Amino acid sequence: MNGVQETGGPDDALVRAAQHGDRAAFGLLYARYSRMVHGILLARVPFSDVDDLVQDVFLQALPRLNTLREISRFPGWLASIARNRAIDFHRRTKPTDEFDEESDSAQSGTHAPFANHSSHSSAEAHAILQAIRSLPDAYREPLILRLVEGMTGPEIAARTGLTHGSVRVTLHRGMQQLREILGRKASPPTGGAL
Amino acid sequence: MTKNPTNPENEKMLKEDYLWDASGTPDLEIQRLESLLAEFRHTNRALVLPAQIPVAPRKFRALLIPMLTLPRLATATAILLAAGLTLFFFPRPKPEPETGPAWDVANLQGAPQIGTKAIAANQTAAKFRVGQTLVTNNDSRASLSEADLGEIRIDPNSRVRLVQTDANRKRIQLDVGTIHAAIWAPPGTFVVDTPSAVAIDLGCSYTLHVAPDGSGELHTTYGWVGFHLLGRDSFIPAGAMCSTRPEQGPGIPYFEDATPAFREAIVQFDSSVENSAERSAAIAKILSEARAHDALSLWHLLFRVNAAERSQVYARFAVLVPPPQGVTRPGILNLDQSMLDLWWNSLGLGEISQWRFWQQSAYPQPPPNTQPLLQEK
Numbered sequence: 001m002n003g004v005q006e007t008g009g010p011d012d013a014l015v016r017a018a019q020h021g022d023r024a025a026f027g028l029l030y031a032r033y034s035r036m037v038h039g040i041l042l043a044r045v046p047f048s049d050v051d052d053l054v055q056d057v058f059l060q061a062l063p064r065l066n067t068l069r070e071i072s073r074f075p076g077w078l079a080s081i082a083r084n085r086a087i088d089f090h091r092r093t094k095p096t097d098e099f100d101e102e103s104d105s106a107q108s109g110t111h112a113p114f115a116n117h118s119s120h121s122s123a124e125a126h127a128i129l130q131a132i133r134s135l136p137d138a139y140r141e142p143l144i145l146r147l148v149e150g151m152t153g154p155e156i157a158a159r160t161g162l163t164h165g166s167v168r169v170t171l172h173r174g175m176q177q178l179r180e181i182l183g184r185k186a187s188p189p190t191g192g193a194l
Numbered sequence: 195m196t197k198n199p200t201n202p203e204n205e206k207m208l209k210e211d212y213l214w215d216a217s218g219t220p221d222l223e224i225q226r227l228e229s230l231l232a233e234f235r236h237t238n239r240a241l242v243l244p245a246q247i248p249v250a251p252r253k254f255r256a257l258l259i260p261m262l263t264l265p266r267l268a269t270a271t272a273i274l275l276a277a278g279l280t281l282f283f284f285p286r287p288k289p290e291p292e293t294g295p296a297w298d299v300a301n302l303q304g305a306p307q308i309g310t311k312a313i314a315a316n317q318t319a320a321k322f323r324v325g326q327t328l329v330t331n332n333d334s335r336a337s338l339s340e341a342d343l344g345e346i347r348i349d350p351n352s353r354v355r356l357v358q359t360d361a362n363r364k365r366i367q368l369d370v371g372t373i374h375a376a377i378w379a380p381p382g383t384f385v386v387d388t389p390s391a392v393a394i395d396l397g398c399s400y401t402l403h404v405a406p407d408g409s410g411e412l413h414t415t416y417g418w419v420g421f422h423l424l425g426r427d428s429f430i431p432a433g434a435m436c437s438t439r440p441e442q443g444p445g446i447p448y449f450e451d452a453t454p455a456f457r458e459a460i461v462q463f464d465s466s467v468e469n470s471a472e473r474s475a476a477i478a479k480i481l482s483e484a485r486a487h488d489a490l491s492l493w494h495l496l497f498r499v500n501a502a503e504r505s506q507v508y509a510r511f512a513v514l515v516p517p518p519q520g521v522t523r524p525g526i527l528n529l530d531q532s533m534l535d536l537w538w539n540s541l542g543l544g545e546i547s548q549w550r551f552w553q554q555s556a557y558p559q560p561p562p563n564t565q566p567l568l569q570e571k
Contacts, residue, residue, distance in 0.1 A: 017424055023367075024423045024443075027389045030241040031408060031440035038236035047234055058241055125230040147224070148231045152215040171213055175224075 015071040030058050036159040037082045039145040043133060044086035053089060057082045075161040131181045139174030142167055241389065242369055295359045296321035297340040304334025327355045340364065343384060344377035357387065372403040381548045391438040394420040396548050408440040418544045428494055431543040437464060448491045456483035460491060477503055481510040489515045489541055496526065515541060
């Protein structure tokens, strides 16, 4: 099993209408899939660039929609465009420019992620995001879709074209790894409590 | 993947209901992560579509493969392909169109802009052309006019693009903001694309507002307007209003002089989940509060309820506005279009043939899979 759903998607009619030039249908697809695209990009590029790249992804997808032969593959196809757009972003960006926004919090690494330090919440949020980004590809996307975009596992499965089982496993294992990373960051070298 | 219940990891995984679908006992650790990370969440910024969308050739792969099997053509194909891709992807400035059909544009207040150029207060010959975007900030307003169309006033904080203007169709895209349209073109000529519905003028004047999240609201002051998304239609006659939302399209239109309870019930219905107790309560309230005038809303409700609920709506509708000759209960319960059209025409709110004519001209060959969405319940 490859973890990809084979059945027709619930948005097939929308995709078909958009292929026929229905702009409102494409707008609806944007409404339904923009969170997924946002999450995929956020897993790979600086937060400050994500909104613009989301627009880019949909503007790249629109003229190519009629090349999509199996419309039930739309979610995976759109996700691929988003991932490629993130790769393209890094090709065009100087390495030193990347992830500047997180550098302070990422370098500090001293926050206790599960403790109640409200005054440091934003820096802490950046540190957690950075920790998720350090996870393997297979885990960081589902975790960002779940924890940042607020999507449920079933929604993630529906939007990405993956099976429920596959999403459940990646969420579970990704969360385990995230706990380990954040636990290491939160603990001083002598092994003190959180 | 098959879950083995004897595997400890699987057992633990199956207990993580909150991580899976936010159900079960809330996991405080995950809730805290969600709360902290919410600042990075997608903000539902509206998508801005270009007026002209290039279309990639559908048969490209099918053509490419046999061509590459011919050695003499392979090199030429590769060169053409590289050139084509370069032209397609290379970012190039798009010159502002200076020719072609145009509408007159006037500055009503402040400094509205077309592209990067501000429209001067005393500018008399400013033109708004296909492909251009008019933007107003929080203290500017503008008006668009075209001799065969009418006048459209643009309120502050709006963004409008001219998509099409020819003898048969005048089309703009309202991404965000508010317009007031007074249209004298034939019904069906003037069309406004919004992120959550398409507004089709059927001989009228109206106000249309689009919020930054793509939701919209239309108030008709004269004539009537059609709101359309993927076969979901709402007709809004003078004195009525209708909301539309990106995930759902047009809601149930209602007269603004309806009782507050009736209006609240319509809003509740539009935002409720099908087969929920909330929806049942909203339908009951709509039916009990409806006046004869509110048959407008009941007619739309027929399309958006399940079979059992449709029977209730029919009963109330028939009391308020007796079905005309040729309209039967079984026909309405089966959503017979000709009978529904006859009943609509008996309401005196506009001839539905105008709408059918627009549908035929706009969607001569509707995509086959839109049918299930046309009949939602």
